[in-house]
Amino acid sequence: MARSDRSLNKTERLFALVLLLQNRPNLSSRDLAEHFGVSRRTIFRDLRTLGESGVPLTYAEDGGYEILEGYQLPPLMLSAREAATLLVGTAFTTLQPDASLRADADAVAMKIRSVLPEPVREYIEQLQERTVLAPFNETQDRGGAADEEQGLWFELSEATARQRKVKMTYYVASRDEETVREVDPLGLVYYSDHWNLIGYDHLRDDIRNFRLDQIRKLRTRFDRFEPPAGFDLKEHLRERGTSPDNQRITVRFRDRAWRWARRQVPADVEQELPDGEWTRVTFEFENLSYVAKWLLRYGTDAEAVEPAALRAEVAEQARAVAEIYGAVPA
Numbered sequence: 001m002a003r004s005d006r007s008l009n010k011t012e013r014l015f016a017l018v019l020l021l022q023n024r025p026n027l028s029s030r031d032l033a034e035h036f037g038v039s040r041r042t043i044f045r046d047l048r049t050l051g052e053s054g055v056p057l058t059y060a061e062d063g064g065y066e067i068l069e070g071y072q073l074p075p076l077m078l079s080a081r082e083a084a085t086l087l088v089g090t091a092f093t094t095l096q097p098d099a100s101l102r103a104d105a106d107a108v109a110m111k112i113r114s115v116l117p118e119p120v121r122e123y124i125e126q127l128q129e130r131t132v133l134a135p136f137n138e139t140q141d142r143g144g145a146a147d148e149e150q151g152l153w154f155e156l157s158e159a160t161a162r163q164r165k166v167k168m169t170y171y172v173a174s175r176d177e178e179t180v181r182e183v184d185p186l187g188l189v190y191y192s193d194h195w196n197l198i199g200y201d202h203l204r205d206d207i208r209n210f211r212l213d214q215i216r217k218l219r220t221r222f223d224r225f226e227p228p229a230g231f232d233l234k235e236h237l238r239e240r241g242t243s244p245d246n247q248r249i250t251v252r253f254r255d256r257a258w259r260w261a262r263r264q265v266p267a268d269v270e271q272e273l274p275d276g277e278w279t280r281v282t283f284e285f286e287n288l289s290y291v292a293k294w295l296l297r298y299g300t301d302a303e304a305v306e307p308a309a310l311r312a313e314v315a316e317q318a319r320a321v322a323e324i325y326g327a328v329p330a
Contacts, residue, residue: 010046013038017046018055018067026064078112080120084127086112091133097213098195100151152212153188156197159220160185163227166199169217170210178216179203184225187233198233200225207236238268246284249291250305253279257301266294280305288313296321 013036020035021027029047033040047065051057056068078086090112093105113121159166166185171178183199186207190196194211201208207228246267253261258279262269271282285291292313295302304310 014046014050018050021057021065021067022071025066026060026062028064031064078116078120080123083112083116083120083124087124087128088131091128091131095133096153098151098153101153104154152215152218153195155218155220156185156212157188160187163224165221165223165225167219167221168210168215171214171216173214181210183208183210184227186227186231186236189233189237198236200228207231209240246286247288247307247309248282248284249288249307249310250280250282251291251295251310252281252303252305253298254301255279257298261298261302264294266290278303289317292317 016036017032020032027035029040029043032043036043047057056071058066058068060066087109090105090109094102096102096105113124116124156166158164164185165182167180167182169178170181180203182202183197184202185197185199187198188195189198189209194213197210197212197215198207199210200206201210252275255277258281262281265281265283267283267285269281269283271280273280288307288310291310292304295304295314296317304314
């Protein structure tokens with residue numbers, strides 16, 4: 001999205017221009033003008049300024065500007081807003097169950113703070129003193145996984161990026177058994193409470209989903225793999241959301257609850273309509289038991305509308321909870 005000239009002074013724009021050309025070479029003067037919301041004449045002046053300051057600009061044969069490979073920017077410079085955004089991101093990462101991710105996030109945060117100018121560092125320190133994430137979880141044990149499970153996210157992300165096969169021992173909860181799988185890791189996906197590996201499973205000869213917290217052992221192999229022709233992770237996830245086993249589901253939430261529940265809907269929302277003090281939501285999903293458990297989180301602020309089987313499932317699960325407290329009439 002283009003930014004107006006008033007939102008970026010010339011120094012900021014020159015710095016952003018270098019970053020843009022390093023990450024997206026072969027942009028034309030018209031592309032650059034549209035990106036920054038300025039005239040082509042301004043872009044030509046900026047390019048001339050960069051060239052005079054020693055930035056090795058060149059004009060590619062296919063009609064765009066680029067910076068010669070090997071040019072390095074000065075040490076990282078962050079505004080207070082950018083630094084705050086990064087440090088909030090690392091703070092969220094420290095809430096992950098994987099201890100190695102938490103340790104890496106702490107190390108990154110320390111490095112960011114160490115290169116900040118004194119005024120920005122003071123601002124960040126004041127901000128952190130007044131920002132708390134998940135206050136009721138701070139004293140709990142977030143380790144969760146056994147020691148041999150730590151570091152799975154990084155190992156799998158590296159295997160995914162380098163297209164290396166992995167061999168894993170995977171726990172199948174539905175059968176209460178462990179199986180050995182050889183998998184081509186195609187991508188990592190984070191749902192509301194856990195990481196998942198999307199990979200081609202050689203045992204099942206199909207692309208499957210594996211929860212990282214169910215992987216008991218993992219070893220990256222040296223042999224490489226080629227992803228299935230035309231595979232796109234986002235498209236694959238969308239197709240999973242349109243499985244032939246899906247059922248059309250309609251639920252409704254009180255408006256005060258929907259503001260939070262909308263972040264946790266387990267599928268793409270097809271329709272969202274006002275219904276008095278409620279919001280009526282329609283989507284497709286195959287696992288009614290999962291949807292029922294999700295709805296029960298919101299108590300009387302949520303109601304299953306259809307199908308009837310979902311209403312029955314919610315009622316059954318609610319009855320089971322009530323029985324624990326002796327609250328179900330004879």
